[in-house]
Amino acid sequence: MELHQLQMLRELGELGSVKAVAETLSVTPSAVSQQISLLQRQVDTPLTRKDGRNLVLTEAGRVLADAGADVINAMATAKAAIGTYQQERNGSVSVSGFHSAGQALFAPLVRQLAAMRESGAAGDGASSGGGAPAVRLSDEDVAQHDFPALTARYDLVLAHRMDHSPAWPDSKIRVIPLAHEPLDIALSVDHPLAAKAELSPEDVVAYPWVASRSGYSPADVLTAVGAVASRPVNVVHRINDYSTVAALVSTGDVIGLLPRYTSSPALNPGVTLRPLTGISTRRRIDLLVRPENLKRSSVMLVAEALQQVMADMVH
Template sequence: MELHQLQILRELGTLGSVTAVADALRVTPSAVSQQLAALQRGFRTPLTRKEGRTLALTAAGHVLAAAGAEAIDAMAAARNALDEFEHESTGTVSVSGFHSVGQALFGPLLRDLAATAATPTVQLTDEDVAQSEFPALTARYDLVLAHRMEHSPPWPVQGIRALTLVREPLDVAVATTHPLAQRTSLTPADVAGERWVTSRVGYSPDDVLKAIAAVANVAPQVQHRINDYGAVAAVVAAGDAIGMLPRYTSRSVDDSDIVRLPLHGVGNHRMIDVLARPETLRRRSVRVVVEGLQRVMARLSE
């Protein structure tokens, strides 16, 4: 039983297919299958089973994967003991972020780190996925900027650490010519009957709109589904529909023709979190980047 075989087993449980594991670990699917077969030879109880055309973990496989995650973490602690002793903060740290948080944080993060001595090299990528898909990204990136609605289920705790950057409200956006533009705040009853531009299903604005519809007992009139907040603001400014914009991470949006209004009476806050593997957070270079993200977000939400 080798440590890299346990890592492959864990990734299979997380990512759900041999192909996805191969892609995350940058090896061939054949190599993944060979290592799983070699691991299986050390156990009488089956660790995997076929589910259609994919390979899944058995109950025994999940038990071994969980134990393997602890072993990987322990090995990472041993490997990083010397780095901790020498206060090593350089190296390369990969960061993925969904679109709006990338627009809001990536530039300020780079400037913040550039002002600090002996900082790591940061590699930035945008990954805008549905809430349920964020944890799997920790197999590919050191740090994953993720969002979830405050009332939704928390992130998985096995093999994942979550650090909250901010609790961000989503505000209703209307054109300056809209009758609601003169209000100081809104309730679900005020907006439920309006035409909406919202996000695709599985993203925060659509979750809030569903809550508005439930509280007001009015079916929402969804005219447009757009994930880019700049495009949402343009549609709102045209007077064709009203929408929702996150309060802190959409400040780059042009507000000259729209008005943002607080929404009360429904859960409309999303959590912006940093997700990472426990062993990844043991690296000082990674923690330096996390601290930079925390400083940038604190300034943004003032």
Template sequence: MELHQLQILRELGALGSVTAVAEALNVTPSAVSQHLSALQRGVRTPLTRRDGRRLALTPAGEVLAAAGTEAIDAMAAARSALDEFESEPTGVVTVSGFHSAGQALFGSLVRELSESDAAPTVQLTDEDVAQSDFPALTARYDLVLAHRMEHSEPWPKAGIRSLTLVSEPLDVAVAASHPLAARDSLTPDDVVEQPWVTSRIGYSPDDVLRAVSAVAGRALEIRHRINDYGAVSAVVAAGDVLGMLPRYTSRSVDDRDIVRLPLLGVSTHRLIDVLARPENLRRRSVRIVVEALERVMARLKE
């Protein structure tokens, strides 16, 4: 039983297919299958089973994968101890972020790190996925900027660590010429009869509107589904629909023709979290990037 075999078993449990594991670990599917077979030969109980087109872990496989996570973490701790001894803050740290977080944070993050004489190099990628798909991205990136609604299920704890950067309200956006623009705040009853532009299902604005519909006891008219907040603002400014915009991470949106109003009576806060594998957080370079993200977000919230 070898450490890399346990890592492959863990990734299989997280990603569900040999192909996905191979892509995440930059190896061939054949190599993944060979390592799984070698691991299986060392134990009597089946570790995997077919679940339709997916290859899932059996209960025994899940137990071994969990133990493997601890072993990987322990090995990372040993490497981290050496890194700390050498005081090496540099290296490459990969970061993914959903679109609005990337627009709001990535540029400032690069500038923040450039002000240090000894800072890691960040490789940035935008990954705009539904809330449920963020944890799997930790197999591909050192740090994953993720969002979830405050009232939703927490991130899985097995093999993943999370740190909240901010609790961000989503505000109602209306055209400056709209009758509601003169209000200081809105309630579900104020907006339930209005047509809306919102996100695709599985994203924060749509979650808020589902809560509005539940509180008001009526279905809302969803006219458009757009994930880009700049496009949402442009459609709202045309005057036909209301929209939802995050308060901090959409400040690059042009507000000349729209008004943002707080929505009372429902939970509108989304958490922007950093997700990472525990062994990655033991690297000093990764922790430096996390600390820089915290500073950038704190300034953005001011």
């Protein structure tokens, strides 16, 4: 049984004629007759009978029409509930972020939402649609191809991919760009290469390295460094955590790769960054979200706040 069929049966009982139902629902009389006939095929008991030139409900028809009215009312209640849920600014929003993004963005995001909440309270946000979402934050440092699957568990997923890597599957998810971030060479401030303003693959390939595990952005760049310099790269340490990378780089024993913007919380005074020329080192930082979640005001507010936090960091 279709909802619109039950509605037509209900209206027939109320209005007393197919023509009146058609006019009320802005459809043709033949469309009304066709849908009621389709409904009749699904039950064994006659739902309508002829009364002169009019089609009226039988007793069974009235019972089904009354039950249909309850269904229509329940659906209206459900639609109203989902509408309220979608428009709720103060709803809870789950966000996952890979490690460097979490270190750089989570705390500023929480502060920005708190400021939004305070602003809404000062302006009587409870009655004017103000307020701000509550966020539930998690770190998920996965290989690049695994980020889209995280949208099944989180409302918003902070993800990154290198420029040359496959695009996100936008037929299933929506992509909100946040930044186009270079990966820079990380050096001890006392390192011989620190005197140069920029570095080439030939400059850096001979030194020992700390790099991420395979499948992550720094490892991809390091593979390109070896290819351009035509010699293997000596990777001593495989570490994904940028704070640990920065600590090792500061000893002067190894060099590494760190993102220009989002690694700032991991840096220490003993580390400096230099741009790498000759190969593409940029990665895209994006928000991945399922289309239905974009209908929620709270999710959009958090996405906009993350865009602002990133813009402030880049500029």
